Amino acid sequence: MTYPTEGTPALVRGGDVVIIGGGLVGLACAAALSARGADITIVADHHPGEASRAAAGMLAPGVERADGAAHTFAIAARDLYPSYVEALAEVTGTIVPVNRDGVLELFFEEREADARRTAPIDGQRWLTRAELHSMEPAIGEAVSAIFYSNDGSVDNVVLMRVLRELVEASSTVTIVQDHVTALDLENERPLVHLASGRTMIGSTVVLAAGAWSGGVGGLPRPLPVEPVRGQMLALAATPVRHVTYGPHGYVVPRGGAHTVVGATMEHVGFEVGITSEGMNALAEAANRIAPSFASARVLERWSGLRPVTPDLLPIIGPDPEYPPLLYACGHSRNGILLGPLTGECIAAIASGEAPGLDLSPFSVARFSGLQITVN
Ligand SMILES: Cc1cc2nc3c(=O)[nH]c(=O)nc-3n(C[C@H](O)[C@H](O)[C@H](O)COP(=O)(O)OP(=O)(O)OC[C@H]3O[C@@H](n4cnc5c(N)ncnc54)[C@H](O)[C@@H]3O)c2cc1C
CATH class of the missing domain: 3.50.50.60 (FAD/NAD(P)-binding domain)
Structure with missing residues (x-):
């Protein structure tokens, strides 16, 4: 109306x-x-x-882990998605792409992995380097990973x-x-x-x-x-099939044709825009996850302001x-x-x-x- x-x-x-x-x-x-x-x-x-x-559209309560009732809420929020987009499709005729293919969290050093060995959560599985590489052959030097099998992403746009x-x-x-x-x-x-x-x-x-x-x-x-700026990048390549977190950023394959790379966390007030430092940091984060990202064409660069609480x-x-x-x-x-x-x-x-x-x-x-x- x-x-x-x-x-x-x-x-x-x-x-x-x-x-x-x-x-x-x-x-x-x-x-x-x-x-x-x-x-x-x-x-x-x-x-x-x-x-x-x-945003990148990740549905990742595993990596973005909260405690107690907040975690329960996040899991319920993730599990609502399939029926939610189905109901939207019934009314609008458009299917919002959601994947529950799982999310990978990579570790490049054993001590980083040890710090994450807390109480397991639902759908969480540790992968050895060999298991990781058979799942995602393009991934670089990571020594191990956690696979959150029920997590995934939505095309938020x-x-x-x-x-x-x-x-x-x-x-x-x-x-x-x-x-x-x-x-x-x-x-x-x-x-x-x-x-x-x-x-x-x-x-x-x-x-x-x-x-x-x-x-x-x-x-x-x-x-x-308060606003916390996140810079983002889209690359014309999809060497990695899963949403994958590295130590300094993440990659989110979208639509089979490109990958979204994120994100910086910057306290710059309401200033929107991109910087060469931010873009370089994102490129390095993607290359660390999968070296073949280095040759991928940049399709788009942007930033957004997260509404962040303490x-x-x-x-x-x-x-x-x-x-x-x-x-x-x-x-x-x-x-x-x-x-x-x-x-x-x-x-x-x-x-x-x-x-x-x-x-x-x-x-x-x-x-x-x-x-x-x-x-
Ligand atoms: C780079 C980046 C990556 C992210 N990745 C993820 C991710 O992978 N997964 C995830 O779950 N979340 C992610 N987030 C976080 C997520 O995007 C936000 O938490 C979420 O979008 C907030 O939604 P919102 O509707 O509260 O805010 P917004 O989308 O910012 O919308 C607020 C709206 O309010 C309007 N508004 C503001 N003030 C007024 C006013 N006074 N009068 C009228 N209108 C007003 C604005 O114009 C705007 O339209 C990411 C965020 C960023 C920036």
Whole structure:
């Protein structure tokens, strides 16, 4: 649905839920809420460096390992993907490519491997050098590897396109291209002030503004979400069939024709762009994984801004002092993995239901000493 631009009153009804942000997390929240019949407005503008299209698309809870309930959530998020993309295909007719071919984590020295010999997790298997080479003959000098057999990747660019199509076609979702300047949380129903001068009113507001989440005015508490830039590279070669992590970067084969190489972790504020140091580091990381990458043509270079929290875990759930404000931000390095399940949980909470998973590791209260329980 499109938003009326003329004759629009200053105070606009935003429906049951106003979602701030149109990245993967905002769109996944909208899709899940729309499936429940909720009336939704997404307010999103474009910022250079939006993470969801820039990402590599790895679904890698094995390498990107969290503890306890956060790990359980990450595994559930990964396992949701096949049915999630199937449901998207039923509505949109487009199949989002997902692979569960497994992820490799390479070790180039025995002491690096020893440091990783912790309690095994689901689907994890150690490979000797010989086993690794029979699985991936192009891999270079690695001495051993862990194979996470249930992990994989999604084409996040296609996923974003399909989700956007889905919400645009929904009769219960309105998308407004505008910038949210501030929230007014003085009353029972939150007000959302827009740069255009309009104010939107909803029953619930979902903050899903990625790296920019902490910059929205009027929040009840400071949000420790900061941008961390990641530079990326696409190479016209696919010598490695699996998503593979080396010590200084990873490679993600995509679409049978090219490989995405990532990523730097740079604290440079909201500065988007690429640097020769960053590109050289990525090229070296890829060459270390498979030397034949050295002769591959560079197809594309880009960067994006991860929304990073101090413990690298997202913030999901209601504000402890103002429950109509739901947080869905700070997904750090794993927002592609966690985005669809975040959307399902936010839709459940906004509908007054239990999310069915322990969200306590993701409470905003962990940053302020306040306690909140959402189970
Ligand atoms: C280089 C790189 C590689 C990555 N690789 C992976 C990976 O392999 N696997 C994985 O799981 N994750 C990965 N990530 C992390 C993942 O991309 C993010 O965690 C995730 O995309 C965050 O989604 P989001 O919707 O919160 O943020 P974004 O995609 O950044 O979207 C936020 C949206 O909010 C909008 N917005 C912001 N402020 C306002 C405002 N005030 N008013 C209106 N709209 C606003 C922005 O314009 C934007 O559209 C990677 C990230 C990067 C940068």
